[in-house]
Amino acid sequence: MKEIKAIKYRWLINISTIVLVGLAIIPLLKTKTNSDLESYLPEKMPSRINNVKIEEVFGKDDPTIILFECEDVLNDSTLKRIQSLSKEFNRMDEFDMVLSLFDAKNIKGEYGAMVVDPVVKRIPKSENRKERLRNEIRDNNLVYKLIVSEDFRYTCIILNSSGEASDEVLMGLINEQLEAYPGNEKVTLFGLPYLRAEANEKITRDMMILLPIGLLIMFLFLILSFKQKRGAMLPFMVVMFSIVFAMAVIPVLGWEMSIIGILVPIMMIAIANNYGVHFVTRFQELRAENPELPIRQVVSETTTYLKKPIILTGLTTIVGVSGLITHIMLPAKQMGIASAIGIAFALILSLSLIPAVMVMLPKGKIVKHSLGRETSFLNRILSEIAKVTTSRPRMVIYFFVTFLILSAFGLTRFRLAADNNKIFPDDHPYNQTLVVADREFGGTKTINVFFDGDIKDPGLLKNMDRYEHELEKIPEVGNVNSIATIIRIMSKAINDPQDEAYDKIPDSREAVAQYLELYSMSGDPEDFEDFVDFDYTKALLTVQYRADDMVTINKVENAVRNLTKNDDNVKIVGGYSLIDKELSKAVATGQVNSLLFAFIAIAILLIIIFRSFNAGIIGSIPLVFTVLSMFGIMGWLGIELNIATALLSSISIGLGVDYSIHLFWRLKKELKEGSNYEEAVRISLKTIGRGITINAFSVIIGFSVLFLSSFPYIQSFAFLIIASLFLCLIGAIILVPAICVLFLPKFLKN
C-alpha cells in the first residue's frame, strides 16, 4: 500500500505546526478589546455620517451620568455631596462639561433684573427656602426632568468626556470621587462610557472563564466518548492550535475584540474537534475490526476513507460561516473570517497532524464499543429511529411539517432588538438605571435636528418653537430643547407677565440679538454651546424620548421628519437612537444576506459534490426546517434578533449541513455495496449516525459553556445555537432518512 503524505512527511508536519502556532501566539498577546458597537459600524452608514456632521459643529456628545437616588434630593447632605463632586469634576481636564444642579443655569427675572445663576446657588437652610428652590426647579425647562426627576427623588451629574482619557480611566476617576465624598444616596452610573468600560471588563472576564472551562469540558467529553487517551488528546490538540490560530487572525488583520469576539474561541472548541472526532471514530472502528493490521495501515486507511467527507464537511462549514462576511457589522465579518480561517486550519491539522502523530504512537488498545454492536443507550435510540423512519416515513414527514407550522406561527411575534446597548442582564445596575431614566427623566433616546441658517432670525426660531410644542405632545417624548427654548426663557426673565413679549420668541432679529447680548453679560459663553454654534449659523434641537420597540422609535422619527420636511433650514435629522435603529436594521439585513449566501453556496456545493440537483434540495431541507423553526421559536420565546443572535443561522447552517453530507456519504457506500434503501438507512444510522450524534453533542457541549457568559446576548445565542444544532441533527438522522426511504433519490445510487 502506498504510504500517504501525512505519514511520509510526519516530522515536517509536526515541526511546522509547532512553529506556526508558536508564531501565532505573538500577535495574540497584543489583542485589544473594544466593546463600542458604534465604532464597528461602517463609516458610510447615513445615520453615522449625519452624526459626524453634527459632532463637527457641536462636539462629541458622549456623556457619563451619575444618578443619585434618595427621599428628597434637595436635602442638605445630598446637595452638599453633589456640590463637592461637581466642584471636583469641574477641576478635572478629563471632563469638558459638567452639568449638575450647581452648574446648570437658572435664568430668571428678579425685581426687574435678569439673573443668570446656577440652579442651586446656595444650599437652602430652611424649609421655606427649600420649597422656593423646588418651585424654581419645576419652572426651569433646562433642569426639570433633565437633571432632577419629576418627584425629586433622583438627580444626576452629567459628565462629558474631553476625549483625553480611556473609559476605564474615567470610571476610575468617578468612583474615586464617589468614595471620597460618601453619602446615603444610592448611586448608579449610566451612559456609553460606563457601558463600554463595563463591557470591556466583562469581555476579558468571559475569556478568562469560558475558555478554560470550555476546554476542560471538551476534554472530558472526548475522554468519555473514546475511552482512550489518544482519542481525546489528538482532537483536543487540534482544538487548542486552531483557537490560537483563529484568535491571532483578529490582531493580525488590525482588529479589536468585540463582544462577539468571545464567540470565536468557543466556536473553535465546538467545531474544530469535529474532524478529529471522525478520525478517531473511524480509526477505532478499523482497529477493532482488524486487530492485526499494522498501525501505519490503519492510519492510512482511515485518512484515505475520511479525506473526502472531512474536506467536504469542512468546506461547507467554512462556506456557512463565511456568509457572515456579507454582514454590514465588522464584528460579524471578523467572526466569519476568523472562524473560517480557524476551521480551515483545524481541517488541515486533522488530516495531517493527527495521522502524523498517530503513526508515531504505539498501536494502543482496542475500544470495543466503536463497532456499534453493543446495546448502549445511543445505539438503542438510533436503531429505534431507523425502525420508525424505514417503516413509517410518511408519518415522520407529517410530524416535521406540523412542528414547522406550529413554530412558524411564532414568526408573527418575531422582533428586532430596539436597543443594542441592552447587553447586560436585566438586574445589572445599567439596565435598572435605564428604567429609572426612562420613567423619571425625559427618556434615554435622542434625536437631533440640525438647523443651518440665520439662527437669530425670528422666523426660524418660531419654527423651532412650534416643533418643540408639537413634539412634546407625543406621550413618549420627554424633553425637547433648543436655543428657542432659551430665548423664550429669557423673554420671561426680561419681560413682565403682562407684557406682550413675555414667554415668546420676539418678532425682530434685533430683539433676539439683544436678548443674547444681555445674557452674555451675566452668563457663560459656553452655556449655549450644545444648542447653537459660535456665529449663530447652526443650531441643534434635541428630542429626548423613551422607546422600547422599533414602533415607537419610528413614530417619533416620523413625527420629527414630517414636521420639518418643508423647512429649508433643517439640514439633518440625526442622533444616537437613529444610529441604533440603523444598526438594528443592518443586523436584520445582514441576517438575510448571510443566510441567503450560506443557503445558496451550500446548495451549490451539495449539487457539485453529489452531482445532482436533488442532493442540493434534499440536503437543504433540514437546514430550511431548522432556520424557519428557529425564527419561529425566537418569536414564541420573545428572543430578539440582535447582533449576537443574528450570527446564529450562518453558523448552524454551516455546521448542520455536515450531518446530511456524512449521512449521504454512508448511504451511498451501503447502496453501492448492494443494500436497498431501508437497509442502507439502518446500517448508516447505526454507524455514521452514531458518529454524527456524538459529533453534534460535542458541538452542543462546546457551545453550552457560553451559558456562563456575562452577556445575555451570548447566553441567548448559546441557547439558540444548541437548539438549532439539535434540530439539524434530528433533521439529518430522522427527516432525511425518511425522505430517502420515501423518494428513493437516484443520486445516492450513482
Place this chain on the structure above:
Amino acid sequence: MSANRQTLKYITMKNIGKIQIVLLISCFISINAFSQTAREISEKASDAIDFKSMEMASTLKILDGKGRERVRQIVTASKEFDGVIKTILKFTAPADVKGTAMLIYDNKNTDDDMWIYLPALRKTRRIVSSEKGKSFMGSEFTNADMGRPNLDNFEYKILKEEEYDGKQCWVIESACKNEDIEDENGFSRQVSWIEKSTYLCHKIESYDFDNELLRVHLIRDYRKQSSGGYFAFYMEKENIQNGRKSIMTIDKFQEGSSMPESAFSPNMLDK
C-alpha cells in the same frame, strides 16, 4: 436725535478702562512680596493711573479658535460722583445690537449696580452678576479682570527677574489662598511680567486648578497721558486650552469727561 448723537459721542468705554486700571494695579500689587512697602507701592501706582474720569471708543474682537470672530464696537464714558464711579457703555456695532447700552455704578462697599437698555424692546433692565471668574460679554476677559482684587486673597512671590520684550521685568506670582478664592476667580495662580522702570505690566499668565496654563494675557501699546499715567491701547487674552481669543483695541481715548451726572442715570440710557 442730535442730543442722542452728542451723548453717544461722549460715551466711552468705562469697563475697558477699568480692566486696564485693575491690571496695572494688580501688577503693582505683585511687588508686595518684594519688599515691606509693596502694598503701598501698588496703591500709589493705582492712584497714578487713576482714570476715574475718561471717554473712549474701543473694539472688542472675540475669536473662537477656528478663525471665526464676533466684533463689537463700544463707546464708553466714566466719571466719579460722590465716590461712586459711574460708567456708561454703548454698542455702536454690529447693527443688531447697536444702541444697546449699559450703566454701571461701581459702589465702593456694596455690589455694583448695573442696568442695560435694549433698543429693540425699548426697555431698561437691571442685570445682576456676581461671579468674578465669569466671562465678560462672552469674551475671554473675565469679570475678575474688571473688579478691584482683594489683596488679602492672594499670596505674592517674586519668581525671578528677566528680560521680556526688551524690558527688564520682575516675574511675580500671585497664588489664590484657598479653593473658594480659586473658584471665584477661575484660576489657581497668575504670573505677571512687570517692567522695573515703569511698573507697567506686559504679560499675565493664568493657571487652572491643575496648575496648567489656561490663559495668556498680553498688554501692549502703553501710551503716556497728560496726567502722567499710562494707558494700554491693545490687549489680548487667549485661552490656551480651547484656542479662543479676545482682542481689545482702543480706537480713541481722552482723559476726563464733560458729561453731567444726569447723563449717568438709568432713564437716560435710551437717549
